[in-house]
Amino acid sequence: MLEIKGVNSFYGKAHVLNDLSFDVERGQVVALLGRNGAGKTTTMKSVMQLVVPQTGSVTYQSADITRMPPHKVAKMGLGYVPEERRIFTDLTVMENLEVGRQPEREGTVTWSEDMLFDMFPNLAERRTNRGKELSGGEQQMLTIARTLMGNPSLILLDEPSEGIAPVIVEEMARVILRLKKDGLTVLLSEQNLHFAQAVADRVVIIESGTAKYKGTLAELNAQPEVRDTYLSV
Amino acid sequence: MGLFIAQILTGLANASALFMVASGLSLIFGVTRIVNFAHGSFYMLGAYVGYSFMQVLPGAWGFWTSILLAGLIVGLIGIVVEMLVLRPVYKAPELFQLVATFGVILVIQDLTLLVWGADDFLGPRAPGLKGIIRIMGEPIPKYDLALIALTPFVAFALWWLITKTRTGILVRAATQDREMVGALGVNQAWLFTGVFFLGCALAGLGGAVQLPKGGADLLMDFNILSAIFVVVVIGGMGSLPGAYVAAVLISVLNVFGVNYLPQSTLALMFVVMVVVLIFRPFGLFGREEVAGEHGQVGEPERPIKPAGQSARMIVMLGLGLLALLPLVGDSFIQVLITDIAIFCLFAASLHFLLGLGGLVSFGHAAYFGGGAYAAALLVTYAGTPMELALILAPLAAGLTAIIFGWVCLRLTGVYFAMLTLAFAQLLWSLVFQWGDFTGGDDGLVDIWPSEWASGTTTFYYLALVLCIGGIIILRHTAHSPFGYALRGARDSARQAEATGINTKHVQWVAFGFAGAMAGIAGGLFVFSKGSIFPNELEIARSFDALIVVFLGGVKTLAGGVVGGAALEGAKDYITRFEYWRLLLGLLIIFVVILAPDGIAGTLRKWAEKIGLMKREDRV
Numbered sequence: 001m002l003e004i005k006g007v008n009s010f011y012g013k014a015h016v017l018n019d020l021s022f023d024v025e026r027g028q029v030v031a032l033l034g035r036n037g038a039g040k041t042t043t044m045k046s047v048m049q050l051v052v053p054q055t056g057s058v059t060y061q062s063a064d065i066t067r068m069p070p071h072k073v074a075k076m077g078l079g080y081v082p083e084e085r086r087i088f089t090d091l092t093v094m095e096n097l098e099v100g101r102q103p104e105r106e107g108t109v110t111w112s113e114d115m116l117f118d119m120f121p122n123l124a125e126r127r128t129n130r131g132k133e134l135s136g137g138e139q140q141m142l143t144i145a146r147t148l149m150g151n152p153s154l155i156l157l158d159e160p161s162e163g164i165a166p167v168i169v170e171e172m173a174r175v176i177l178r179l180k181k182d183g184l185t186v187l188l189s190e191q192n193l194h195f196a197q198a199v200a201d202r203v204v205i206i207e208s209g210t211a212k213y214k215g216t217l218a219e220l221n222a223q224p225e226v227r228d229t230y231l232s233v
Numbered sequence: 234m235g236l237f238i239a240q241i242l243t244g245l246a247n248a249s250a251l252f253m254v255a256s257g258l259s260l261i262f263g264v265t266r267i268v269n270f271a272h273g274s275f276y277m278l279g280a281y282v283g284y285s286f287m288q289v290l291p292g293a294w295g296f297w298t299s300i301l302l303a304g305l306i307v308g309l310i311g312i313v314v315e316m317l318v319l320r321p322v323y324k325a326p327e328l329f330q331l332v333a334t335f336g337v338i339l340v341i342q343d344l345t346l347l348v349w350g351a352d353d354f355l356g357p358r359a360p361g362l363k364g365i366i367r368i369m370g371e372p373i374p375k376y377d378l379a380l381i382a383l384t385p386f387v388a389f390a391l392w393w394l395i396t397k398t399r400t401g402i403l404v405r406a407a408t409q410d411r412e413m414v415g416a417l418g419v420n421q422a423w424l425f426t427g428v429f430f431l432g433c434a435l436a437g438l439g440g441a442v443q444l445p446k447g448g449a450d451l452l453m454d455f456n457i458l459s460a461i462f463v464v465v466v467i468g469g470m471g472s473l474p475g476a477y478v479a480a481v482l483i484s485v486l487n488v489f490g491v492n493y494l495p496q497s498t499l500a501l502m503f504v505v506m507v508v509v510l511i512f513r514p515f516g517l518f519g520r521e522e523v524a525g526e527h528g529q530v531g532e533p534e535r536p537i538k539p540a541g542q543s544a545r546m547i548v549m550l551g552l553g554l555l556a557l558l559p560l561v562g563d564s565f566i567q568v569l570i571t572d573i574a575i576f577c578l579f580a581a582s583l584h585f586l587l588g589l590g591g592l593v594s595f596g597h598a599a600y601f602g603g604g605a606y607a608a609a610l611l612v613t614y615a616g617t618p619m620e621l622a623l624i625l626a627p628l629a630a631g632l633t634a635i636i637f638g639w640v641c642l643r644l645t646g647v648y649f650a651m652l653t654l655a656f657a658q659l660l661w662s663l664v665f666q667w668g669d670f671t672g673g674d675d676g677l678v679d680i681w682p683s684e685w686a687s688g689t690t691t692f693y694y695l696a697l698v699l700c701i702g703g704i705i706i707l708r709h710t711a712h713s714p715f716g717y718a719l720r721g722a723r724d725s726a727r728q729a730e731a732t733g734i735n736t737k738h739v740q741w742v743a744f745g746f747a748g749a750m751a752g753i754a755g756g757l758f759v760f761s762k763g764s765i766f767p768n769e770l771e772i773a774r775s776f777d778a779l780i781v782v783f784l785g786g787v788k789t790l791a792g793g794v795v796g797g798a799a800l801e802g803a804k805d806y807i808t809r810f811e812y813w814r815l816l817l818g819l820l821i822i823f824v825v826i827l828a829p830d831g832i833a834g835t836l837r838k839w840a841e842k843i844g845l846m847k848r849e850d851r852v
Contacts, residue, residue: 050412050416069415069420070412070415071415071417071418071419073416074415074416074417075418080417082413082416086410088413089409090405090520091402091405091409095406096406098399098402099402099403099406099414099417100417100418101399102417102418147417150417150418
């Protein structure tokens with residue numbers, strides 16, 4: 001469904017992604033694991049074309065989306081949930097959702113505000129609150145809900161468990177599994193192996209912008225030395 | 234009491250057009266982050282277009298239709314400008330776009346002259362609203378009352394659009410984080426164009442609606458520019474309620490000022506702005522500007538290096554040619570080069586602030602003109618000889634810069650820029666309205682160099698030595714520990730603070746230093762011309778220097794000098810044509826689009842591409 005092939009991306013002058021290649025198949029949850037600075041966020045941004053790869057290609061549903069403007073990438077059904085959340089702090093919860101709204105798309109769920117409030121009951125109570133009045137966990141839920149308003153087929157979650165309370169991390173895992181059940185494909189980046197264990201089908205481990213390991217979660221668990229080399233557990 | 238109320242009503246009526254124009258500017262800035270200097274030009278176009286329609290459309294119906302049509306047409310012109318001029322430069326370094334909008338000002342000025350001619354038009358009076366009404370015995374024009382009644386509807390419509398519609402929600406979201414809005418599937422390009430349409434249409438409406446009170450003339454664009462910037466800054470950049478409150482505040486105060494303190498009218502609004510910004514640094518309703526918050530962080534700054542062997546050779550060769558020039562060139566060319574050298578020093582001093590300090594000053598003319606006036610006043614009132622005046626001019630300019638800088642440096646970004654503009658305008662209005670001392674509009678004349686330096690060639694050498702000396706000192710300072718501290722404060726204020734640099738103090742000293750350097754240029758200027766007029770302190774003069782620095786290249790050390798020489802040289806040639814503003818404007822726009830790193834920056838990139846120069850920044 002998503003194919004990243006030989007991607008080299010720079011952030012300013014720094015060479016961040018180095019011939020990165022991996023695939024994400026439809027209906028799977030793929031965890032992109034790696035230490036701080038390994039290139040996880042740049043991978044996400046390179047898929048969205050927020051960082052334009054200098055060489056290599058990103059293919060989504062057999063269309064080459066490299067160098068496409070980000071709004072067109074989003075319109076093709078890629079939903080992006082950034083690491084720093086980036087909710088619109090001066091807008092209310094309802095208005096934040098409105099910004100994410102896109103027409104329905106064939107082959108995926110069409111979300112409404114009510115469905116999302118079902119999934120995130122906390123947000124329902126705060127629908128007229130401004131973004132800046134929400135807690136960190138609520139903000140994280142709002143970014144996911146906002147992206148879902150665009151009815152994506154594939155959702156990119158950049159470090160969804162970072163900086164939020166353990167009880168909310170659990171809820172986040174529940175949400176991801178629910179999205180998978182609804183037929184969405186998920187690519188999430190994580191430092192937290194335990195979180196990935198709970199939700200992922202496959203893992204890709206990157207270091208210095210290169211994929212060092214690709215396999216199923218079960219395979220990874222059978223090779224503790226890989227874990228120890230690339231992840232700080 | 235009646236008079237008091239009448240004045241308030243006049244103020245409210247004046248606030249009407251001001252609010253429309255300023256809210257347009259505020260919207261455009263809020264979403265696109267473009268400081269649209271050309272906004273006054275769209276206001277002027279609105280007046281002319283509205284006037285033309287009023288000539289053909291009869292009656293009250295025709296009058297109000299003309300106003301709406303003026304708004305619509307100016308909005309469409311805005312779309313053309315946005316798509317042709319601004320779209321190519323959105324990705325350029327921050328504030329570079331304002332140079333493009335300055336080019337647009339020049340183009341619109343000449344096109345207006347071309348289409349409507351040089352005569353001022355007296356605005357037609359509104360059919361059905363020609364008379365006056367007496368309120369508590371005071372005559373109030375009916376049209377004023379109509380404007381007072383109309384403005385809240387315009388404000389309400391805007392408020393509704395911004396808060397209640399999907400478009401408004403997207404606009405507000407884009408004001409905060411436009412990259413994220415794009416990543417959610419919204420085509421920002423059209424959002425920008427739409428906002429630009431709306432903003433320009435509002436300016437056009439404002440221009441047309443004030444016709445019965447003011448008319449249409451070719452000076453309207455610059456005349457309203459400082460007022461709308463003041464309104465937007467006092468209200469808070471991007472805030473519509475703020476624009477309304479500030480427009481009313483300024484207009485009402487202005488009416489009272491005209492009646493009770495007529496000498497202060499020009500300065501009044503800037504005083505208000507300074508006071509507001511000291512207590513509320515982001516305007517009455519604004520919020521803090523965080524650099525890079527809007528996903529528009531430019532290319533990282535390059536390290537700068539002292540000139541290499543070959544560069545030095547080229548410079549030496551150039552200097553040698555300049556030194557030999559009087560042997561071959563006539564006095565005309567010597568005067569031209571003197572002008573260019575003076576302007577280059579002025580531009581280099583602003584470049585020092587802007588390029589190395591990251592301090593975008595919109596009011597650098599204050600120190601150029603300040604130095605010039607200091608020298609002129611000394612000569613006029615104290616009979617000071619030229620030598621002493623040339624020493625005291627930079628001291629006076631530097632002192633002015635230190636005082637102004639102390640206040641301005643409390644703010645950052647656009648608010649800093651606006652405050653520097655306000656202080657420059659303050660100085661300008663002081664000089665303009667204190668005629669007994671400064672000569673006012675008539676300026677100060679008969680200020681000539683000392684006997685020994687009065688020959689064209691001698692003065693040429695004097696100017697050359699002082700200007701090039703100044704430029705070299707500026708360059709050396711860039712490579713001194715002080716220059717490192719200044720660049721450190723620019724690139725990462727917190728990091729610099731953490732290493733023990735008092736960033737505000739460093740910036741303050743730099744501000745004073747750059748002011749003093751501009752003062753040398755100003756001192757030389759007054760002796761080269763023999764006279765000085767308030768226009769050397771005007772906004773247009775500050776803009777000249779800004780344009781030059783951006784055109785030359787902010788991020789290259791030679792930027793100020795290269796830009797200064799290019800613009801001053803080009804001007805000398807181009808101003809021979811009747812429609813030179815059009816040509817110069819187009820030239821500026823082309824340079825902005827084709828050379829987004831400025832002339833020097835782009836030349837360097839080309840040189841690097843073909844291998845003439847090594848890239849210095851490879852890690």
